Amino acid sequence: MSGRDRAGRRAARRASRAAGKGARARWAARRLLHDADGGDRAAREAVAEIARSPLHRLRAVAGEAVAAWWYETRDPEWRAVVVETAGIAVLPPARPASAALAGRLEDIVWEGVGEAGLDRNAAAVRDLLVDEDEDVREAAALFCAQVRGDMVHRLWRSGPDDPVLRRAMFANPAPPDRKAHLRLWGVYLDAGGPVPVDRDPELLAALLRWPVRNEHEAMIGGLWARTREPELRRLVLDLGAVAVAPSERVLTLALLDRLGELRPGSDLGSVGDVLADDDPELRDRMAGFCRTAVGGHLEALWSLESPRRDTPLRRLLLQNPAKPPAATVNLLWRAWLEAPSPELSDALVRWGRPALFPAQASAAEKELESLSVIPLTAAAKVLLRPPVRAALVTALGLGDHPLSQIAERRVTALGDRRLVDEVCAAAAADPALTWVCVKHGLAPEDTATRAVFFLLTGQPEQYRALDPDGGLLSLGYAAADDATRDRIRKAMLAAGELDLVRVVAGDDRRARIAEMTRGEARYLAEQLAARREWERLWALVQDLPIGTGAELVRLFDGWLPRDEDARRVFGMYLETEPAVVAMAARYLDERWPLAVRQATIRFRGRVNDVSFAPDAPLLAVASNQQSAGVIDLREGFLAERYDGFQASVGRVLHVGGGAFVAGERTNRHDRPCRLLRCGDGGPAVLHTVQGSVTSLAATGPDGAFAAGTRSGRLLTGTGADGRVTSRPLTALGMPKGDWARSIAAHPASGRLAVLGRSLVVTGPSGQRCASSAAEHLAVRAGFVGEDVLACAGRSGTVTVLHRQGAALARAARMRVDGLGGIATLPGTGRLAVADRLRRLLFLDAATLAPVWTHRASGGRHATSVHASPAGDLLAVGHDNGETDLFDLRAGRLPSLVGRALAGLVPRDLDAVAASRAVAAAGHPPHVASTVALLHACLEHRFRFDIEIGGALTLTAGDYDIGL
Known part of the structure; x- marks a missing residue:
């Protein structure tokens, strides 16, 4: 017996015993299965027979083993047993394969341990689709076509890139899940990648069978925008697929002719690229969209590029009938002015909207507003408004710009006389405008x-x-x-x-010399010199400022004046370098004194008040010794003395014509005091009042005056008949019980200021024209101008008030410690103020800023400051009875050096004469020589008008006056 036969009988015996019960049966089954697993053919055949035996207790185990042997060996015998017995192996990968062969794949797919186990089974099914056994493949394909629920998605996820699985799953009507679906579109679209392959038509058919989501459309649209593949183009059109990225979104919307869906905020950045695209259909659709856009789309399109640049987009937008935003219109008008074009011009006129800027716009923006109006209307009421009129003139000078021709038509059609004059004035200044005047005879x-x-x-x-x-x-x-x-x-x-x-x-040459510029003077002098008109040239030199004259005198070619005195002046001109005069003028502006102390009067006895005569070098003096007098300042002595007053003379006012007005004062407000006129006939009583005369002021020529009294009355008198009028201050609106501490007059305007606890200004007829509550009790006041008043309070406060209608507004204010007096300096716009620091301050009356300061010596303190009516002299009284006399004429020198001689008057010769001694003492030589030249010129000029050497001179030094 062969070994094979022996093995077969042994296996049969074990199979028979295994069908029984007990330990021997179990041992036999184990040995049989052990031998079969070891590859024993006879044992395996015996196990296969057990699998075919429906009543054998090991039938199931035998079927599982045969299924495993089949998967391992792919033996047809074992395959037949698996098909016959429907046995399924226990372990993968034999288990899913044998289940498919046995037609039981559905039974084992849902087995497993959690999600991971199900995913493994889904992967196993994918593998079965490529199994070598055709029946297994068919069973797997049938499963894929019929499966439902979650396994569909697990199968897709297990291998979406696998064409075999895809084909099997295409037979299943259920769509994949979102992730797998998106991946499948990616698989299809990626086929046209860097190395393109033919795309799977079955895949596309399935994808189109399932719902197409927005994200799929975005993938399709984006890939088409990047690749421009015809197949993708058809998909975009069929699906209406719109990409997500702004530039790709614009392209897909253009392809779909849905540009109205563009988002104004983010999509329009690539409009220019689409307008330059190679696809004519896309270009045409975008161009049409730009021509018809409205609202937010239109505003966004205009914002893409500067409207001042000529671009394809701007040319399309100019064809849009809708008006751009206002700010864009402004820029388009500016662009048209800079670079005009017919398209831009037609659009701006079609829209009919001019440039428009806010109220705080710059001058250039406002001009653009007016220029933009010109092409839009021919209405006279619009074009003749002042800003547009000016713009018409400006437009005419724009050369070959279309606006120039439009403005020409507007100006000639209007025919407005005032506008023509404005055009002609501009043409006279700007040659670019001459053409229109010549062309139209304007x-x-x-x-x-x-x-x-x-x-x-x-x-x-x-x-x-x-x-x-x-x-x-x-x-x-x-x-x-x-x-x-x-x-x-x-x-x-x-x-x-x-x-x-x-x-x-x-x-009238002299009338124009004062305003002639240096250039004009040189031009005229050179023309006279060229014609050798020496007499006229010499007359011109004598009319000009001395600095200009010193420059032009060099033009004379050996000619000399015939008159000896004229030759003397001519020689001084030749000896003076123009640079010396200029240097002296700068020095005078910076360092020249405004006042020069000439004398000090020592009074024996107390002086209450002083007053300069308006027509002579005389000083009226009021004494507390019931007397008054007049000092001749030219000689320095007491020229007149008046006694017989019944009380101390508190106030004095020289009215000219050899007369002065004096007012008595007393310590008792109920005691009578008199107002007297003192002159050639002796003292004459003008009026008697209760209480002191507190103030006096000249109100006009011929001795007219006004006086205030302690009893609250205002007295006005005329010098002609001595008649005095009295009225209460309450008639001016001042409160009852108030009285004038000070009054000030402005004779030229007839204004009178009355200062007490309130302040009232009256007009020429005595009516009140302005008032104010006094900020402080004023004790001194003076008019700087018709409507400007300077006041000084007892506390040392100096205030400048401006009349504004019926009110007095404070313009400047300062405090002066130890205020000793204040005076306005006529014709200068300045104040003179004395303080306890022994300073005489000259202040700008408008701002109270210091202009110049004189410091006195000694331990005395100022108590009063008085200026002469003409502003030539100044008197400063002190507490020790001394009064300093200052000559203010020399202070005018800096303003005279630079003025044309033709505009000077004999009074100016006095100022220059007073300056010569000052210039010679302590000032540089070039100042003295310049003053000497100016003095010589004025002496020669006025030699027939005044007596040479007859100018006013004050007695210099100190002198005593006893009253």
Whole structure:
């Protein structure tokens, strides 16, 4: 017996015993299975028979073993047993394969331990689809086609990139889950990657069979936008697929003709790229969208690029009938002004919207507003508004810009006389505007202005016909500004046949010299020198400021004046360098004193008040010894003395004509006091009042005056008949019981200020015209100007008040410690203030800023400050009875050195004469020489008007006066 037969009988016996019960049966089954697992063929055949035996207790175990042997060996015998017995192996991978062969795949797929086990089974099914056994493959494919629920998604997730699994799953109507679905689209779309392959049509068919989500459409649209593949283009169109990225989204919406869905905020950044795209369909659709966009889309499109740049997008937007935003319109108008184009012009006119800026806009923006109005309307009521009128003139000077031609049509159609004059005035200053005036025969209405206009705009024939003798041009030259005068002079030289001297200097040369510039003076002098008109040139030099004269005197070619005194002045001019005069002028402006102390009067006895005469170098003095007198300041002695007063003389006012008014004062308010006029006939009583006369002020010529009293009355008198009028201060609106501590007058206007605990200003007829509650009790006051009043309080407060209607407003204020007195300096706009620091301050009356300071010596303190009516002299009284006399005339010297001599008067010679001694003492030599030249020029000029050497001189030094 062969070994094979013995093994077969042994296996059969063990199989038989294994069918029984007990330990021997179990031992036999174990040995049989052990031998079969070891590869014993006979044992395996015996096990296979057990698997076929429906009643054998080991049938199930035998089937599982046979299924495992089949998967391992793929033996057809074992395969037949698996098919017959439907046995399934216990362990993978044999288990899913044998289950598929046995038709029981559904039974084992849902087995496992949790999610991981199910995922492994799904992966096993994927492997079965490529098994070598056809029936296994078919069973797996059938399972894929019929499975439902979660396993569908697990199968897709187990291998979406596997074409075999995909094909099997395509037969299943259930769609994959979102993740797998998205991955499948990615598989399909990635086939057209860097190395393109043919895309799977079955995959696409399945994808289109299932619902197409937005995210799938975004993938399709984005890939088409990047690759422009025709197949993807068809998908985009079929699915309406819109990409997500802004630039790709714009492309897909353009392809779908759905540009209205663009988001104004983020999608429109690539509009320019689409307009330049290679696809003509995309370009056309985007262009159409730009031409018709409205609302937020239109605003966003205009914001993509600067409207001032000429781009394809701007050209399309200009065709849009909808108006751009206001800010864009402003920029488009600016762009049109800078670079005009027919398209831009047509759009701006079609929209009919001018530039518009806020109220606080700059001048350039406001001008743009007005310029933009010109092309939009021909209405006269609009074009003749002042800003638009000015814009019309500006537009005419824009050369070949279309706005210039539009403005030309507007100006000629309006025919407005005032506008024509404005155009002509601009053309006279700007040659760029000449053309319109010449073309249309425009000229100023005023004949003198027209003469200048014809000359400056190069129209000599018209000028000669209008002004053959140059008289009109002379008038026009006199009225022109400096820049225009310079252009007129150049034009006259070019014309070559005008009377230059007559035009520049005019018929009344001296009247124009004061306003003639240095350039005009040199021009005129050079023309006279060229004509060798030496007499006229010398007359011109003597009319000009001495600095200019010293410069122009070098033009004389050996000529000398015939008069000996004139030759003396001529020689001084030649000896003086112009630079010396300029240096002296700077020195005078910076360091020249405004007042020079000339004398000190020592009074024997107390002086209550002083007053300068308005017409002579005389000083009226009031004494507490019931007397008053007049001091001759030229000789320095008491010229007149008046006694017989019944009380101390508290106030005195020299009214001129050899007379003064004196007012008595007393310590008792109920005691009578008199107001007297003292003159050639002796003292004469003008009026008697209760209580003291507290103040006096000159109110006009011929001795007119006003006085305040302790009893609250205001007295006014005339010098002609001595009549005095009295009225209560309550008639002026001042409260009952108030009285005038001080009064001030402005004779030129007739204004009178009455200061007590309140302040009232009256007009020429005595009516109240302004009032104010006094900030402090004023004890001194003076008018700086008709409507400007300076007040000094007892506490040392100095205040400047301006009349504003019926009110008095404070313009400046300062405190002066130890205020000793205050006086306004006529004609200078300054105040003189004395303080306890022995200073005499000269202040700017508008701001109270210091201008110049004089410091006195000694231990005395100022008690009063008085200025002469003409502002030539100043008296400062002190507590020791001394009064300092200051000459203010020398202080005018800095303003005289730079002025034209033709504008000076004999009074100015007094100021220069008073300055010569000052200049010689303690000042540089070039100052003294300049003052000497000015003095010589004025002496020569006024030699027939005044007596040379007759100027006012004060007695210098100290002198005693006893009252």
